[in-house]
Structures are given as C-alpha cells and as structure tokens.
Amino acid sequence: MSATARSGAETGLVSCETCGLLSRPAHPAHPGHCPRCGGGIEWRRRDSVQRTWALLIGAAICYIPANILPVLRTNTVVSSDADTIMSGAIFLYMSGSWPLAVIVLVASVMIPLGKLVALAYLLITVQRGSVASNRDRARLYRLIEIIGRWSMLDVFVDTFTVALIQLQPLMSVEPGPGVVFFMAVVVLTMLAVKSFDPRLIWDAGRNWQDGHA
Amino acid sequence: MSLETVACPACDLLQHVPPLAPGAKARCPRCGEPLASRPVDPLDRPLALTVAAAIVFIIANTQPLMGLEAVGRQASTTILGGAYEMWAQGRELTAMVVAFCVVIAPASYIAFMLTVLLAVRRPPAPHWVAELLRWADFMKPWSMSEVMMLGILVALVKIAELATVTPGIGMYAVGLLVILLPAIMVNFDPGEVWRRVEWADGAACAVLER
Numbered sequence: 254m255s256a257t258a259r260s261g262a263e264t265g266l267v268s269c270e271t272c273g274l275l276s277r278p279a280h281p282a283h284p285g286h287c288p289r290c291g292g293g294i295e296w297r298r299r300d301s302v303q304r305t306w307a308l309l310i311g312a313a314i315c316y317i318p319a320n321i322l323p324v325l326r327t328n329t330v331v332s333s334d335a336d337t338i339m340s341g342a343i344f345l346y347m348s349g350s351w352p353l354a355v356i357v358l359v360a361s362v363m364i365p366l367g368k369l370v371a372l373a374y375l376l377i378t379v380q381r382g383s384v385a386s387n388r389d390r391a392r393l394y395r396l397i398e399i400i401g402r403w404s405m406l407d408v409f410v411d412t413f414t415v416a417l418i419q420l421q422p423l424m425s426v427e428p429g430p431g432v433v434f435f436m437a438v439v440v441l442t443m444l445a446v447k448s449f450d451p452r453l454i455w456d457a458g459r460n461w462q463d464g465h466a
Numbered sequence: 467m468s469l470e471t472v473a474c475p476a477c478d479l480l481q482h483v484p485p486l487a488p489g490a491k492a493r494c495p496r497c498g499e500p501l502a503s504r505p506v507d508p509l510d511r512p513l514a515l516t517v518a519a520a521i522v523f524i525i526a527n528t529q530p531l532m533g534l535e536a537v538g539r540q541a542s543t544t545i546l547g548g549a550y551e552m553w554a555q556g557r558e559l560t561a562m563v564v565a566f567c568v569v570i571a572p573a574s575y576i577a578f579m580l581t582v583l584l585a586v587r588r589p590p591a592p593h594w595v596a597e598l599l600r601w602a603d604f605m606k607p608w609s610m611s612e613v614m615m616l617g618i619l620v621a622l623v624k625i626a627e628l629a630t631v632t633p634g635i636g637m638y639a640v641g642l643l644v645i646l647l648p649a650i651m652v653n654f655d656p657g658e659v660w661r662r663v664e665w666a667d668g669a670a671c672a673v674l675e676r
Binding site for chain 2: 406
C-alpha cells in the first residue's frame with residue numbers, strides 16, 4: 254500500500270464492530286455508542302493485549318492437565334482402562350482408521366498448541382511495535398480465528414462415546430478429569446482470539462493515540 | 467449503491483467499497499479481510515434457508531442420533547442426551563459447554579436470524595433488530611454443529627469396534643443442518659439489514675456514510 258494509506262483512527266473516525274458504520278465521536282476519549290446500531294464503539298478492543306495475555310496464560314496452564322489426565326475411562330467386568338487424548342488418537346490409528354487418527358491429532362493436539370504459540374507471537378510482535386510481515390500476521394490471526402473451534406472435536410467425541418456406552422455392568426465409559434481441562438483450553442483460547450484486536454498489528458509506528466483516547 | 471467509505475474491521479484502513487456485482491465479494495487490499503459481499507438475494511434466500519434450518523434443527527434434536535446394539539442390549543442417544551450423560555457423570559461444566567455449543571448457540575442463531583429476516587421485510591425495521599443481529603453474530607463462532615457431527619462420526623468409528631451402531635434420523639438431520647447453517651451465512655448480507663434499520667440515534671451526527 255502507498256504511504257498515504259490512512260486508518261480510521263488517524264482520521265478521527267471510529268468503525269463500529271457490529272455494523273461497520275464509520276462515525277466521528279463527539280468526545281474522542283469516550284466514543285460511546287454507534288449512532289446506527291447502538292452498540293458500544295471503541296477505537297480498539299479494550300485492554301486487548303492484557304486481556305489476551307491473561308486468557309492465553311490461563312489456557313496454557315490448562316493445556317498441561319488436559320494432555321496428561323485421562324479424558325475417558327473404560328470399565329469392563331475384568332478391567333479398567335484410562336485414555337488420554339494422545340492414546341485415543343493412537344487407538345484410532347491402531348484400529349486401522351488412520352485418517353480419523355490424523356483428524357483427531359490435528360484438531361486436539363496441533364490446533365490448540367498452534368493457537369497458543371501463534372497468539373503469543375502476535376502479542377509479542379504487537380508489544381514490540383513490529384512493522385514486519387504485517388500481512389502474514391493478519392493472515393495468521395484470521396486462520397486461528399476460523400479453525401480454533403475445531404479443537405472442540407475431542408470433547409464431542411468423548412461426550413457421545415460416554416452417552417452410548419452405558420452397558421452396565423458389562424461395559425461402561427465415563428469421562429475423565431482431562432476433558433474438563435481440555436474444554437477449558439478450547440474456550441479460553443477462543444475468548445483470547447476474540448479479545449485480541451488485529452488492528453493493533455497495523456498501528457505500529459503510527460501515533461494516532463496522541464490525539465485522543 | 468454509491469461508493470461507501472468504510473474502515474477495514476481487521477486493520478482500520480479507510481477505503482471505498484466499489485459497487486459490487488451480484489455474487490461478488492470485496493476484500494481489504496491491505497490485510498485481505500473480507501469487507502463486503504453482495505449475495506444475489508440477500509434477504510429472501512437466507513429466510514428460506516433459515517426456515518428450513520429451524521425445521522431440521524427440531525428433528526435433529528428430538529430424534530435419536532444413533533443406536534447401539536451389543537451383547538443383546540440396546541442403547542440410543544440424542545444430542546441433549548449426550549450432554550445430559552456428561553452431567554450425570556459429574557462433569558457439569560463440560561456438559562454445559564457442550565449443550566451451549568450444540569443446542570443453545572445454533573438454536574439462538576436460527577431464532578434470531580428468523581426474527582431479523584422477518585422484521586426487515588418492511589423497512590424501516592424497528593431498532594431491536596439491531597440488538598438481535600448483534601446476538602446472532604455473537605452466537606456464530608460458538609455454534610458448532612459441524613464440529614459435533616465430525617465428533618459423532620469419530621465416536622461411531624471407535625464404538626464400531628465393540629458394537630453394532632446404526633445411525634438414526636437425528637444423524638441425517640444433523641448432516642442437513644451442517645449444510646444449511648453455513649448456507650444461511652453465505653447468502654445473507656448484514657449490510658442489507660443495516661440499511662433498513664432505524665437508527666439508534668435519530669439526531670444528525672457526523673457520519674460519513676450516505
């Protein structure tokens with residue numbers, strides 16, 4: 254883009270996150286509400302970096318028990334087996350359905366981990382005021398925004414396995430403590446992605462904040 | 467439709483969105499974010515799809531998803547039955563999140579969209595339409611029918627090792643829902659609703675658009 258490209262904020266215009274209307278707030282320090290849809294408007298999502306870090310750290314902490322603790326426990330008359338997320342994927346692979354094993358591995362291991370790393374990278378580069386590879390970082394944000402929800406997959410697999418296999422006393426499956434932590438990782442990272450403001454990527458090196466806010 | 471000045475929601479770049487041909491999409495030239503789209507029939511078609519989704523959703527939630535037969539015993543489950551079993555097994559928090567993602571969020575999305583699309587048929591639409599559309603938007607990322615469907619399929623493959631599993635009517639309904647929900651989103655243009663909605667602040671304000 255040319256050097257004359259201007260952002261809304263540099264021009265004193267706020268864009269409503271709900272309806273997209275551009276407006277010039279009467280009191281720049283408190284933009285207030287969108288005149289069209291009535292939703293709250295802000296120059297940037299409030300305390301974006303701090304909130305995203307807080308949610309991200311929470312998710313990273315939950316990620317450890319989510320992978321160590323069992324998500325399913327299978328009880329039969331003679332034995333009791335505990336399955337973690339990893340061993341569940343390995344079971345699928347061993348039983349010959351390797352495409353499903355790959356899907357589970359991608360959705361439950363790679364996507365959550367990738368999301369944690371990617372968000373930390375976006376936060377650190379924004380905090381350092383980086384102006385390099387903005388477009389790629391914007392694309393990365395868009396990617397984690399879209400694929401993040403798929404990591405809920407394992408929670409659903411566990412839910413419906415548990416719901417169906419209740420053949421007491423012959424065999425029953427119960428959810429393990431890992432499933433709660435895993436669900437927490439997915440929810441917290443989704444909230445973290447929502448609280449991160451991608452416009453911050455493009456704000457580096459521009460001092461529009463001096464005028465208002 | 468004249469040139470509309472917008473700021474990209476993902477990078478805040480000010481730009482004019484040119485008039486779009488039916489079926490065309492506009493992306494931000496700087497960051498690549500989708501800015502606007504012009505579906506061929508932005509209100510009626512999504513309304514038809516939403517009505518269909520509402521019917522299919524009811525079937526998906528009331529009919530059994532799948533049945534299981536092992537060692538002479540039978541079991542079957544519904545969507546809510548899955549969340550309920552999670553609750554009964556002492557994972558209340560997970561049960562609530564599952565119920566939210568597969569029942570409450572898609573149901574609210576369908577209900578809100580249905581109301582919005584009916585209300586905007588006679589402009590100017592009352593102001594509460596804006597509130598409902600905001601809620602519909604909020605529900606979108608949490609509505610996980612397609613993720614659930616894949617989850618059920620993986621569970622079926624796992625269980626098939628141990629027992630005979632037969633998909634039920636609910637499962638086919640979920641399959642349809644997975645097609646209908648994104649079809650609503652693709653064919654719907656929120657801009658069309660915003661153009662028809664009564665402004666929250668009737669007073670003249672320094673607004674660039676229009």
